[in-house]
Amino acid sequence: MKRIVLALTLCAAPAMADVVGPGGKVQDCxxxxxxxxxxxxxxxxxxxxDGRMFMAQCxxxxNVPMWREVQEGCLSSGLRQNLAPDLGTNSSSSAS
Incomplete structure (x- = not known):
């Protein structure tokens, strides 16, 4: 009998994971x-x-959505800007 109750409890656990609001409607979290x-x-x-930057996951x-820190610092990307024009690649000049 105890095994049957345990099995029914384990089978019902995933169904209880949804957030259900008034009227039995599943809430979008x-x-x-x-x-x-x-x-x-x-x-x-x-x-x-507070001046700290970190990666956080929703x-x-x-049954409450929250932010959890998963990594110190943030992922970033940067492009180098070439501020000086490249004078050696002009194809319109001809060498004689």
Whole structure:
């Protein structure tokens, strides 16, 4: 009998993971960034809080969407700008 109750409890656990609101409707869970833009569960963004920058992931905790720090610092990309014109590649000049 105990095994049957345990098996039924384990089978029902995934169904209880959804956030259900009034009227039995499943609620759509997501996080928001500082500008109020929607960020889906599992997405990563760079956050700056109290002068610290870090990568954070939108996750669920006790049926509440929240930000969790997953890495110090932020991923970034930079392009070098060549401010001086390249004078040696002009194809219009001919060498005689």
């Amino acid at each position: 997501y996080c928001t960034d500082k500008s109020g833009t929607r960020v889906e569960l599992g997405e990563l963004i760079c956050m700056q809080v 996750q669920m905790s006790l």
